[in-house]
Amino acid sequence: MKDNISQYMAKREPYYRQVSDEVAVYEAAYDARMPIMLKGPTGCGKTRFIEYMAWKLKKPLITVACNEDMTASDLVGRFLLDSQGTRWQDGPLAIAARHGAICYLDEIVEARQDTTVVIHPLTDNRRVLPLEKTGELVEAHPDFQLVISYNPGYQSVMKDLKQSTKQRFGALDFDYPEQAIEEEIVSHESGISREDAGKLVSIAKMARKLKGHGLDEGISTRMLIYAGTLISRGVETRRACRVALVAPITDDADMRDALEAAVVTFFGKRSEAR
Amino acid sequence: MSSAFHHIARGLQRYFGKRDKGHQTEHRSKTQLTEVHRRLAIYLFAVCGRDVVIKTMEEDFLHLEKYRPYIERGAIHLPSFYYDLGGDVAGIEVYRAAAVHAVAHLMHAGKTFADATLDKWQKAVIAVIEDARVETLLMREFPGFLELWRDQHTATPLQDRSAGDYLSRLARALLDPSYRDEDPWIVQGRSLFGAAENLETRDVSIRIGMTLAEEFQKKNIRFNAHADRLSALYRDDSRHLWAQQDETHAEEMPTSFFELKLLMGNNEFASADEEHKEISEGKPGPAGKDAYSYAEWDYRSQAETASWVTVRERKPKPGELGIVDQIVAQNAHLISRMEKILHAIRYSGMRRIRKLEEGDEVDINAAIRALIDMRSGVQPDTRIMMRSLRKNRDISVLVLLDLSNSTNQKIAGQEETVLELTRQICVLFADVIEDVGDPFAIHGFCSKSRHNVEYFRFKDFGQPYDEGARALIAGMTGQRSTRMGAAIRHAVHHLDERPAGRKLLMLITDGAPSDIDVRGTKYLTYDAKMAVKAAAKNGIHTHCISLDPKADEYVSQIFGARGYMVVDHVRYLPEKMLMIYAGLTR
Ligand SMILES: Nc1ncnc2c1ncn2[C@@H]1O[C@H](COP(=O)(O)OP(=O)(O)OP(=O)(O)O)[C@@H](O)[C@H]1O
Numbered sequence: 002m003k004d005n006i007s008q009y010m011a012k013r014e015p016y017y018r019q020v021s022d023e024v025a026v027y028e029a030a031y032d033a034r035m036p037i038m039l040k041g042p043t044g045c046g047k048t049r050f051i052e053y054m055a056w057k058l059k060k061p062l063i064t065v066a067c068n069e070d071m072t073a074s075d076l077v078g079r080f081l082l083d084s085q086g087t088r089w090q091d092g093p094l095a096i097a098a099r100h101g102a103i104c105y106l107d108e109i110v111e112a113r114q115d116t117t118v119v120i121h122p123l124t125d126n127r128r129v130l131p132l133e134k135t136g137e138l139v140e141a142h143p144d145f146q147l148v149i150s151y152n153p154g155y156q157s158v159m160k161d162l163k164q165s166t167k168q169r170f171g172a173l174d175f176d177y178p179e180q181a182i183e184e185e186i187v188s189h190e191s192g193i194s195r196e197d198a199g200k201l202v203s204i205a206k207m208a209r210k211l212k213g214h215g216l217d218e219g220i221s222t223r224m225l226i227y228a229g230t231l232i233s234r235g236v237e238t239r240r241a242c243r244v245a246l247v248a249p250i251t252d253d254a255d256m257r258d259a260l261e262a263a264v265v266t267f268f269g270k271r272s273e274a275r
Numbered sequence: 276m277s278s279a280f281h282h283i284a285r286g287l288q289r290y291f292g293k294r295d296k297g298h299q300t301e302h303r304s305k306t307q308l309t310e311v312h313r314r315l316a317i318y319l320f321a322v323c324g325r326d327v328v329i330k331t332m333e334e335d336f337l338h339l340e341k342y343r344p345y346i347e348r349g350a351i352h353l354p355s356f357y358y359d360l361g362g363d364v365a366g367i368e369v370y371r372a373a374a375v376h377a378v379a380h381l382m383h384a385g386k387t388f389a390d391a392t393l394d395k396w397q398k399a400v401i402a403v404i405e406d407a408r409v410e411t412l413l414m415r416e417f418p419g420f421l422e423l424w425r426d427q428h429t430a431t432p433l434q435d436r437s438a439g440d441y442l443s444r445l446a447r448a449l450l451d452p453s454y455r456d457e458d459p460w461i462v463q464g465r466s467l468f469g470a471a472e473n474l475e476t477r478d479v480s481i482r483i484g485m486t487l488a489e490e491f492q493k494k495n496i497r498f499n500a501h502a503d504r505l506s507a508l509y510r511d512d513s514r515h516l517w518a519q520q521d522e523t524h525a526e527e528m529p530t531s532f533f534e535l536k537l538l539m540g541n542n543e544f545a546s547a548d549e550e551h552k553e554i555s556e557g558k559p560g561p562a563g564k565d566a567y568s569y570a571e572w573d574y575r576s577q578a579e580t581a582s583w584v585t586v587r588e589r590k591p592k593p594g595e596l597g598i599v600d601q602i603v604a605q606n607a608h609l610i611s612r613m614e615k616i617l618h619a620i621r622y623s624g625m626r627r628i629r630k631l632e633e634g635d636e637v638d639i640n641a642a643i644r645a646l647i648d649m650r651s652g653v654q655p656d657t658r659i660m661m662r663s664l665r666k667n668r669d670i671s672v673l674v675l676l677d678l679s680n681s682t683n684q685k686i687a688g689q690e691e692t693v694l695e696l697t698r699q700i701c702v703l704f705a706d707v708i709e710d711v712g713d714p715f716a717i718h719g720f721c722s723k724s725r726h727n728v729e730y731f732r733f734k735d736f737g738q739p740y741d742e743g744a745r746a747l748i749a750g751m752t753g754q755r756s757t758r759m760g761a762a763i764r765h766a767v768h769h770l771d772e773r774p775a776g777r778k779l780l781m782l783i784t785d786g787a788p789s790d791i792d793v794r795g796t797k798y799l800t801y802d803a804k805m806a807v808k809a810a811a812k813n814g815i816h817t818h819c820i821s822l823d824p825k826a827d828e829y830v831s832q833i834f835g836a837r838g839y840m841v842v843d844h845v846r847y848l849p850e851k852m853l854m855i856y857a858g859l860t861r
């Protein structure tokens with residue numbers, strides 16, 4: 002099993018640009034093994050941050066993307082049938098708890114509430130995971146930590162975490178970074194110039210003001226990186242922006258026009274390929 | 276003809292680009308504000324993060340200055356059209372340049388200048404500096420706006436005859452770092468502006484403007500306030516910088532409808548009391564043909580006065596069907612978004628019923644569990660089937676419209692009347708709710724004393740949402756007062772007749788309750804509050820959509836802090852509707 006867990010160790014340092022004091026705060030929280038919740042809009046760097054922290058702390062990271070069909074067994078484990086009969090298979094949460102990994106439950110609100118309660122005994126001072134089916138009580142490894150992510154978008158009017166779940170976590174707020182930092186990230190990740198990255202960020206800043214006023218979400222850092230990547234591969238800028246920034250987020254013709262106008266505002270009317 | 280007239284005519288030509296009369300001019304393409312209004316509004320929202328009022332300027336050919344955009348009481352006034360400029364500057368670009376420039380003023384406004392001591396020339400120079408100041412501040416956030424404005428400046432060092440030439444060159448020099456101009460006055464302007472440490476307040480514009488105005492005397496060029504204007508069309512006329520005597524300059528919304536109603540209510544106090552005749556006491560119920568009598572709550576005695584108001588059902592008159600069709604067509608994108616949301620909420624109620632002996636499909640987990648049990652020699656649980664159920668939401672919705680006289684007013688800071696917005700909201704809801712198939716009704720009311728609360732049924736629960744119903748919605752008008760409590764009670768009466776299930780009463784109103792026979796709003800506000808409470812007891816969820824942004828106080832009194840929301844534009848409906856339904860299905 003030791004071999005198995007090593008696959009969860011990062012091979013290389015993930016690129017992460019610190020935005021404020023989040024690295025230090027997280028280290029302190031990890032030191033206390035405090036469960037942490039990363040809050041913030043989609044595509045703002047939550048996943049990247051936890052990858053980086055796991056690497057920095059030299060701990061394995063087990064990520065689970067949650068969805069509404071997920072059951073508690075998908076987290077905890079289940080019996081499988083094989084030729085000899087039945088065999089117990091630990092789920093990702095059990096593996097992380099046994100072997101001292103950081104377990105990252107991405108988009109936890111997507112999971113049904115009866116699924117989320119299985120994390121409760123792991124996130125208070127008991128630090129245990131009861132496996133009902135086998136009767137085993139897994140004591141969490143000293144290195145184990147639970148991290149969840151949570152997007153307080155308007156979807157969460159319908160889906161929300163129970164207070165009893167929320168209150169087991171310390172929360173780090175993430176948001177799109179300030180202009181200069183976001184520029185740096187976009188330029189680093191996509192390979193375009195700082196100047197062009199700055200223009201992409203300005204477009205996003207305009208779109209973000211429209212969140213809740215015709216747009217469900219603003220343009221994320223991830224989308225900017227997509228746009229930048231297309232540009233650096235020779236796609237003409239306005240075309241790249243339309244494909245990666247405008248078309249994915251709205252179908253409203255006037256909204257599109259306004260966003261495309263923002264593209265023109267920053268990249269100019271002349272459309273030369275770079 | 277007077278020279279002044281020539282001057283104006285010339286200016287107009289310049290404005291319309293008719294430099295050589297006749298050919299070409301007729302074919303120049305132009306962009307109409309009405310075509311781009313919404314796109315501009317969205318764009319501006321993206322710039323400053325709030326709604327900006329954009330108005331069309333009144334066309335007044337005798338006043339040239341009217342043909343510059345201007346800012347008044349927080350609203351941006353733009354010409355009804357712009358010609359497309361040469362190159363690839365389309366009319367919409369001029370609109371954007373003008374609108375963003377004006378928004379820069381709004382975002383970075385300061386105190387208006389006291390202008391008593393300034394002459395026209397000083398004002399003109401100060402205005403150019405002030406333009407540069409707000410543009411620079413906005414460009415700190417969005418450097419790309421340089422591109423938007425730069426192309427609109429055409430002044431060159433060759434233009435050196437009038438004071439207007441120099442102002443235009445100064446404007447260009449302060450905006451565009453790549454523009455070269457060696458004139459000492461321009462150079463001085465640039466260096467003063469570049470050296471300014473704090474651009475956050477208007478003081479810097481005054482200081483630099485005064486210095487440059489003084490310095491300009493050396494050139495010995497006279498200033499003509501009418502002729503010497505900036506050549507960049509997008510710049511506003513700067514009138515908002517100077518305090519005006521005859522006008523309250525506060526950038527505030529027009530008087531709220533609430534206050535207007537109060538004034539009306541007081542005048543006709545208790546005028547109709549003696550008409551009160553033979554209405555049967557007792558339970559709410561028919562009192563004569565199509566008349567229903569209800570109790571009202573008196574907060575002073577903390578008691579109900581039985582059979583105090585009479586609600587009379589009236590037949591609404593049909594209107595142009597086209598009005599409704601147009602609303603649907605114009606808001607197709609909103610409707611489809613709302614439908615998506617409503618469908619999502621509806622089907623989020625999908626539920627699997629497990630552990631069934633007989634069901635629609637095998638529950639694979641249960642089946643494996645049973646097999647495992649069998650193999651390990653334990654008694655298996657044979658209930659391995661499941662069934663998926665879509666929880667039926669079963670919500671009856673009654674939309675109740677306030678159709679009082681105040682709905683003929685324009686919405687604070689907008690071109691639309693309250694009634695128009697009410698109708699839009701109502702049509703959008705009807706379309707969307709019809710699409711998901713919930714039963715709904717649309718009723719409306721107004722009042723003229725406690726003896727005559729008029730109640731209109733535009734569409735009833737059992738009735739299809741067909742052309743007939745839509746024509747009635749198109750024909751709705753606003754008159755008289757707002758006796759809200761009585762109307763709510765009558766709507767509740769209709770909802771009570773619905774079979775069990777969830778019931779939602781959605782009231783759309785623009786103001787506090789009021790009526791001609793009641794002084795002030797306190798009495799009717801308390802009564803409406805009691806009506807809402809009574810509805811809740813009958814299992815009816817009430818929610819208010821307030822069209823008056825300043826309505827918070829009394830609306831929250833009546834409906835509770837979470838029982839209302841302000842909507843001053845249909846654009847916000849999808850999110851708001853989601854909130855209402857989310858509250859309902861929780
Ligand atoms: N601070 C940062 N440093 C480095 N890269 C970043 C940073 N913020 C964002 N990114 C980039 O943005 C991309 C999207 O970020 P990430 O996948 O972490 O988003 P997320 O917040 O987890 O989104 P979601 O909620 O959709 O999962 C990353 O792939 C990374 O390239």
Ligand SMILES: [Mg+2]
Pocket residue numbers: 044047048049107
């Ligand atoms: Mg992620």
